[in-house]
Amino acid sequence: MGIVNRTKDVSEQKDLIVDTVHSGTSTGVTYPIYTAPRAQTITDLRSYCFGLSGAPTSTLKMNRFVSGSGMTVISISGALTLSAFGTSGGQQYSLPAAGSSLLQLQSGDMLFLEQGGSNAAVAKLLTELVVQNVMDIKPWSF
DSSP states (O other): OOOOGGGSOGGGGEEEEEEEEOSOEETTOEEEEEEOSSOEEEEEEEEEEEEEESOOEEEEEEEEEETTTEEEEEEOSOOEEOOBHHHHOSEEOOOOOTTOGGGEEOTTOEEEEEEESSSOEEEEEEEEEEEEEOSSSOOOOO
């Protein structure tokens, strides 16, 4: 019998996506961090910041293209006030409760971080996103 996604342990159904914004972040700018190749569920998101100026914030949002309607922007997390790694370590974003439809990704959905705060910036921002594959077999939609 073949091994399919549902027969694996939950830890084996998950993927870790790591992204780094090396150029620094600015208020009001969005930074893409991931495009879903298949149906997945967001389970965790953390940020690690280096070189802060002011009190920057970051919010996880999703772009979803709907045929006939165009692009839709969906806010997923609350705004996280970032702090330096040397002060607080990694920080976890506040996500909706497990099972929320906001955590469900479709193939082609693009996740991005929107930076906020008043004239605030981060020199380097590392993000770790954990997604769980939904389907039994991992298709690739490119």
